[in-house]
Amino acid sequence: MNTEEFRKHAHQLVDWMADFFDEVENLPVTPEMQPGDVYRKIPETPPVEAENFAEIFSDFKEKIMPGMSHWQSPNWFAYFPANSSKPSVLAEMLTATLGTQGMIWLTSPAATELEERMMEWLRQMIGLPAGFTGVIQDTASTATLVALLTAREKFSGWNINRKGFTGQPFTIYSSSQVHSSIDKAVKIAGLGEENLRKIPVDEDFALIPNLLVNAIEKDLKAGKKPLAVISALGTTSSTAIDPIRPIGEICQKYGLWHHVDAAFAGTALLLPEKRWMNDGAELADSFVFNPHKWMLVNFDCTAYFVKDSKALVRTFSITPEYLKTNHDQEVKNYRDWGIQLGRRFRSLKLWFVIRSYGIDGIQKMLRYHLQMARWFEQQIDEAEDFEKLAPVPLNTICFRYKPQNIEQEHVLNSLNQMLIEHLNETRKVLFTQTKLDDKFTIRMVIGQTEVQERHVKAAWQLIQTTARSLPIM
Ligand code: PLP
Numbered sequence: 001m002n003t004e005e006f007r008k009h010a011h012q013l014v015d016w017m018a019d020f021f022d023e024v025e026n027l028p029v030t031p032e033m034q035p036g037d038v039y040r041k042i043p044e045t046p047p048v049e050a051e052n053f054a055e056i057f058s059d060f061k062e063k064i065m066p067g068m069s070h071w072q073s074p075n076w077f078a079y080f081p082a083n084s085s086k087p088s089v090l091a092e093m094l095t096a097t098l099g100t101q102g103m104i105w106l107t108s109p110a111a112t113e114l115e116e117r118m119m120e121w122l123r124q125m126i127g128l129p130a131g132f133t134g135v136i137q138d139t140a141s142t143a144t145l146v147a148l149l150t151a152r153e154k155f156s157g158w159n160i161n162r163k164g165f166t167g168q169p170f171t172i173y174s175s176s177q178v179h180s181s182i183d184k185a186v187k188i189a190g191l192g193e194e195n196l197r198k199i200p201v202d203e204d205f206a207l208i209p210n211l212l213v214n215a216i217e218k219d220l221k222a223g224k225k226p227l228a229v230i231s232a233l234g235t236t237s238s239t240a241i242d243p244i245r246p247i248g249e250i251c252q253k254y255g256l257w258h259h260v261d262a263a264f265a266g267t268a269l270l271l272p273e274k275r276w277m278n279d280g281a282e283l284a285d286s287f288v289f290n291p292h293k294w295m296l297v298n299f300d301c302t303a304y305f306v307k308d309s310k311a312l313v314r315t316f317s318i319t320p321e322y323l324k325t326n327h328d329q330e331v332k333n334y335r336d337w338g339i340q341l342g343r344r345f346r347s348l349k350l351w352f353v354i355r356s357y358g359i360d361g362i363q364k365m366l367r368y369h370l371q372m373a374r375w376f377e378q379q380i381d382e383a384e385d386f387e388k389l390a391p392v393p394l395n396t397i398c399f400r401y402k403p404q405n406i407e408q409e410h411v412l413n414s415l416n417q418m419l420i421e422h423l424n425e426t427r428k429v430l431f432t433q434t435k436l437d438d439k440f441t442i443r444m445v446i447g448q449t450e451v452q453e454r455h456v457k458a459a460w461q462l463i464q465t466t467a468r469s470l471p472i473m
Contacts, residue, residue, distance in 0.1 A: 001053065009053050021072075021086065025450065028427035029076055030069045038067040069430070074451040077459060078432040080236070080264040080396075081447040084298035087356035091349035092298060102343045104323060105331035112332055115347035122303050122350070125359060126269035126289065129282045132305035135312075135337040136346045140263035141181035143288040143304035144230065146316075146338050148172070148189045150306070151228045151257035151285070153315040160190075161315065170227035171195045171219045175207035175242055177235040179261060191227070204391050205240035205436065207231065209250060216254050228257035231284075233277055234265025237434040237443070238390035238398045241265070245280025252283055260287040266303075267294040268370075268394055270363055277393070294369075294447045295362060296353050301346045304338075312337060365449070369395045372446045372456045379460055385467070389441045397444045398436060401467040413440040415470060422466050429459050 001009070041063045071082050102111035119134025137143040152170065153161055170191050174182050176198040186196045197215045199207050216226045229251050231242040244260060251258035260281065266289020268274040281287060287305045291297040306312050317336040319328070335341050357365075373395035380386045380399045390398040400416045420433050420442050434441050446456060 024070055024072050025074050027070055029073045029430045030427050031067050033067050074448045074455045075429045076448055077444045078430040080293050080445055082292055082299045083296055083447060083449040085296035085353055085449055087352040088296060088298045088349045091352035095345045095348050100345045102345055103335040103341050104333040105327055106325045111345045112334060114351060116332060118347040118350040121354060126266060127275050128305055131307050133309040134303055134305045135334060137302040137304045137338055138300045140288050140290050140302050143302050144181055144261060145185040145188055147259040147286040148185050148228060150312050150315045152189055154311045155227055168223050168225050169195050171197060171224045172228050173197045173199055173212055173215060174230040175199050175201050175232055177201055177205050177237055177240055178232050179236045182230050205235060205238050207242040209243060209246040212250055226254055226256050228259060230259045230261055233260050233262035237436060239265055239394045239396045241277045241393055244278055248280045248283025258284045260284045262289040264293045265394055271366055296449060297349050369446050372453060373397060376444060376456055389436045389439055395446045398441045400441055416440040416442060418470055419467050
């Protein structure tokens with residue numbers, strides 16, 4: 001492809017992209033597909049001869065697009081959003097064009113220094129104390145693994161990297177509601193799934209500090225080595241907020257690393273009225289949130305903050321001859337701040353987004369989402385045949401259909417399973433479920449870039465009519 005052809009196709013693609021942004025709300029949220037449908041449409045072997053771009057693009061539209069689920073649809077109420085924005089997409093175009101690889105300062109000084117500044121901006125934006133230093137990771141899963149590996153090294157006297165595991169096992173603590181990425185990080189860090197203690201939660205699904213203390217004491221008596229607590233600032237099921245300050249105090253008392261997982265809810269800290277959620281953050285050792293979830297930055301972009309950045313670097317740093325530069329003493333080489341060597345230029349999209357919206361613009365969006373969530377919560381509270389199943393501190397509403405004459409839990413579970421299946425089969429919306437106190441729970445998350453009242457109202461209408469037409473067993 002020569003430059004003129006590139007120019008022509010790029011214009012064509014940008015037109016397609018702009019149309020997509022306008023059209024996405026009219027597309028089915030999920031495709032009607034069977035496993036293997038797309039796979040079978042792709043030739044078994046790669047082409048030997050070059051194909052022309054028109055054909056490739058036409059196949060994209062005909063073979064790929066019909067198999068896409070639309071995360072950017074305003075009718076996407078599932079999981080947590082991975083909301084994007086036009087400035088973010090524009091930045092990604094430049095990132096791809098530059099094709100830079102920011103593993104060390106020298107491989108792209110601007111990429112490193114913009115990242116440094118963007119992490120400083122983000123830290124201020126969410127009100128984290130100045131003692132934290134930030135670095136971009138690909139995902140919150142990676143950031144949590146990085147936190148556990150750093151804790152493991154620091155508390156083993158830097159021994160495990162060198163000698164492998166010896167002696168009594170470390171123990172790790174989180175609430176029973178914590179995200180599966182914590183279990184995964186514990187496994188990958190070699191700490192052992194059986195050493196992860198899931199502490200019970202209260203009626204709001206937040207970790208109970210006294211029970212955390214009991215678990216730590218019990219492990220100490222058994223000769224184990226308590227290592228870290230992972231708090232959830234916004235659990236995945238219901239955005240429950242663990243009590244960050246009491247947990248931080250317990251960690252300080254027993255000398256444990258405190259990692260705060262605010263993957264989704266961290267963006268809400270841009271709102272001063274939501275900062276109560278992070279009270280006690282100054283006692284934490286590390287903190288993670290995902291601008292790629294609710295802050296208009298397209299996937300992937302995770303902000304990881306750590307207090308003892310020297311410990312982080314000491315855990316990950318390896319400097320073979322071919323990576324040495326004359327500037328190593330004066331600069332940040334982000335390859336030493338995480339697992340991967342090669343690094344995408346992710347700070348550019350943060351810069352574009354933060355400047356395009358301003359703090360004010362992002363706050364406006366968040367408040368609008370929260371206002372719609374309050375409206376939806378109110379509808380659930382007022383409907384006699386629906387029930388709210390968890391507090392709503394943010395924009396995730398956990399509910400179920402509960403006709404007045406039905407009390408048996410297993411019947412309600414099947415009824416709600418049927419409800420979500422019927423709703424999702426319409427392809428007009430997408431919801432996901434969880435279990436709270438063993439109750440099948442439907443989650444409604446209102447966080448899409450373009451979601452408006454009319455989408456939320458239409459979804460509520462659909463929920464009611466679908467629920468009330470279900471056959472009761
Ligand atoms: N932590 C929490 C609380 C989450 O809700 C999620 C994902 O939804 C994650 C961690 C994992 O995020 P990522 O996909 O960035 O690894």
